[in-house]
Amino acid sequence: MTPPPSDRDARQARHFAQCVREAKFCAAVWIAAWVVCATIALKFGYLPPEQRPDEPWLILGMPGWVFFGVIIPWLILIGLTVWFAAAYIKDDEPCDPFPESKADTAAPTKEAAHD
């Protein structure tokens, strides 16, 4: 029979839940960036030759689809990455080595609990 959960199990569960939240955020950003880029590229960047304007729309010297489909999302993602790193990722609780492991103690985590 499985013994009841210990404090160690509770800490590990909190760590895992937080990592899942962070991974879900990254996955959502990834999918959103993919959809935005691909949609703009398909709609404005992959025009058939007969539909292409004689004077393509340039912004800051680059084609409009590159500016709105690649550069702007990229700049937004820089801000989002900084926010994610500064505010969304939580510092980890101190971790316990697994019972059977040869976990090294060269540089143990000494971070404060976050919740």
Next chain:
Amino acid sequence: MTEPAPAWWHIGQNDPYIIVPFIGYTIAVFVIAILSHRHLTKANFETEYYVGSRSFGAWVLAFSWVATLASGGTFLGYPSLVYSYGWSVAFWVAGSMITAIVGLGMVGKRINRLARQTGALTLVDLLRDRYNSRAVGVIYAVLIVLVTSVYLIAQFVAGARILESMLETSYEMGLIVFAVSVVAYTTYGGFRAVAWTDTMQGVIMIIGIVLLVPLALNRVGGLENATKHLMSRNDPVAVEKGLPPVKHAYLYGPGPEKISKKTAADDKPLTDEPPEQLPPAKPNPWLPFGVGMSLFMLRSIGGIVMPTTVPRMLAFKDTKALRRALMLLAPYFILMYGSSLITMNCAHAIGLDLPPGDSDRAVPELAKIIAPPVLAGLLIAAPFAAVMSTVDSALLVISGSVVRDIVHRTFIPDLSQRSMKRLIFCVTGAAGFCVFLAALMIEPAHLQPLVIHYVGASASALFWPGMATFYWRRTTGHGVTAGLAGGLVVYLLAVVFRPFGSVFPMHPFIYGFVGSFALVILGSLATPKQPEERLRLYFGASRSERGL
């Protein structure tokens, strides 16, 4: 008759402005290796050699991670694509916008904590321990050795080419000097030397490539002028194939005609029919939409479980280092790829005129036109730094996989520290020698295709087994084994047969990626779940046990 243009690796010969900073850079690498070796003698050998005692802060984590991710292809192959295909390359490279947040943010904290708890020194350790399975460890290690070795060949060739020029010697001698020096400092200094030199190399790389932007824009009179020049440019490959011109081919996807390196024999008609009676050539644009979309995925997730970058995730000291590294890396990729995108789109307007298929020397040739000599020295050092930082990491990964993951943990668990040191030295030397021989015999024409195959094979085989191990309780060793082996097999089959290539062409990685996902899920659900006590170590108490 005019003499053929010298290859790009010959631009620095006899120029002290280029040779002096280059030699200074090489000396710095060896000084770092010597300093790192002192740590090896003080700390626990294995922990120090493989993960630098898990003590790395934000700067070392950020720059060693990105320098390992960027290879010679980033500084030679990618600019070559922009030079050849214009603005259409923007979609090809767009996936890099999320490489940092996905690559480090999605798994970095989880891998680091589990590695500390289990004492894992490699990613293979982590998987083997989770499933208590030798088979998983051996298969994973063998896969890593295989894909990394192929990747190393291209990097050795690039490094040898640069040294060939610097030392004014033969290609073979350049290869020997490159192989001996990089194997020596990697073996002597271990992971810390690799990470420290990678950090220096990451800084050199970004300075070198960013400085070209204002010089190019100044020369061409603004980016708009450069783009307008591209509007009027005729696609030389389409002209050669007798295809009608495509309007603004360099400004829109799928871009101009794909360039293939052909020999004189390839150009001979296969029949005796006169040219006008042969069937017209079919258009073959370089980036169909489906390929661009799949490369977006590949570029963004390729760094997550790439064998050469994962060791960094086991080596940082705490979550603060990870968070700060992400902040440092946030603008790095747009600087690295955006700079080349701007610079190389200016190249035609500046007057750089290279024949199709010869564009790998676009960066150094452009630097020769627009940059002062001192900067040209830095620009030569940048790709060399990228090559070295990739090669040293890859060598360490191979020696780690063979010595720790296969020999020590599978066959000889009581291997003494002294024997291990000797074995690491021998394996790193042997790996360097084998790649050296391969680089002598196989000389790839372009770096970028091999780099993409390395990333594609890694992502196909390693992504889902890794993610499932860290995030899915129900995963089993059998599921992971099926995903590892199956992902690679499906990828290779897709490379050979190119399914749906005429209907909706996609990169073969997509098939390997989907195949591996399905195999991990099916293989896991078809085999017994791991004991709950074991799962608690990795995931804590389940929601039902916590009364949620």
